Amino acid sequence: MRLIRLFTTLLIISSGTSIETFSQDKVPVAEIKTPLGKILLSLDDRTPNHRDSFIELANAGYWDTLTFNRVIPNFVNQGGCPDTEEGFNDPEYLLAPEIIPELTHQYGAVGAGRDGNPEKISARCQFYIIQNPEGVHRLDGDYTVFGQVIQGMEVVEKIAKTATNDQDEPIQPMTMKIKIKYLSPSKIEKLK
Numbered sequence: 001m002r003l004i005r006l007f008t009t010l011l012i013i014s015s016g017t018s019i020e021t022f023s024q025d026k027v028p029v030a031e032i033k034t035p036l037g038k039i040l041l042s043l044d045d046r047t048p049n050h051r052d053s054f055i056e057l058a059n060a061g062y063w064d065t066l067t068f069n070r071v072i073p074n075f076v077n078q079g080g081c082p083d084t085e086e087g088f089n090d091p092e093y094l095l096a097p098e099i100i101p102e103l104t105h106q107y108g109a110v111g112a113g114r115d116g117n118p119e120k121i122s123a124r125c126q127f128y129i130i131q132n133p134e135g136v137h138r139l140d141g142d143y144t145v146f147g148q149v150i151q152g153m154e155v156v157e158k159i160a161k162t163a164t165n166d167q168d169e170p171i172q173p174m175t176m177k178i179k180i181k182y183l184s185p186s187k188i189e190k191l192k
Contacts, residue, residue: 026182028055029150032079033177034068036159039129039152041110042188047098050112050146053124058178062125068174070128070167073160075136078113079176080126093125095144103145106135108156110147120144131160151191 028051030041043051057063063080070078081093095112097120105111113126122144129149130136149156162170183191 026184027188029181029183029188030054030058030147031179031181032063032152034155034159034174035172036174037152037155039155040150040191041147042150043147044100044103044145046100046103047144047146049095050098050122050124050144053095054127054146055180057124058180063176063178067170067176068159069169071160071162071164071170071174072131072168074132075130076128077131077156077159077174078126078128079174080113081123093123095122095124097122098144098146099141100145101141104135105130105137105139105143105145106148107131107133108149108153109135109145110149111139112144112146114143129156131156150188 027045028043030043032039032041043054045051066080068077068079069082070076099120103109107130109130111128111130112122112124113128114120114122120142159170159174162172162174164170
């Protein structure tokens, strides 16, 4: 038994990974505080540019001045910068698509907004959460999904039921404060 432990330790050391790092891997989770409660999002490693962009904007406090500004029941709750008639053209806020076939627009999926550009470039200043229990699979392959709600879908549902104006904007502003937490995979599993 000691020989097996010694061999495992040597294997870990030779791979350049310390035992401490190996056992303490933590992953980023976004916590969105709204007037109606908290939503927790896991951010997917398969979309590293979208994940890192979301974290960068959260750490800079970017999202904290914005709202869920487009709420369409049985479709999505969209947050971040509002849509513009001219679309998105500020290079600082554009990202190449990271469309992963396994990441679909299922209930609770988190995706990056975009205008109708044929390159499917994301507006990193905008995200949405799928609120339709059946998913919205007509969006699959056209928009980058980069996360999933792991706790707080009841809050997403409450936001979807708020009164809106004719532009689908909540009459009572749905403000948000977003911070990034780092949790172990086992802790994330317990939250689901």
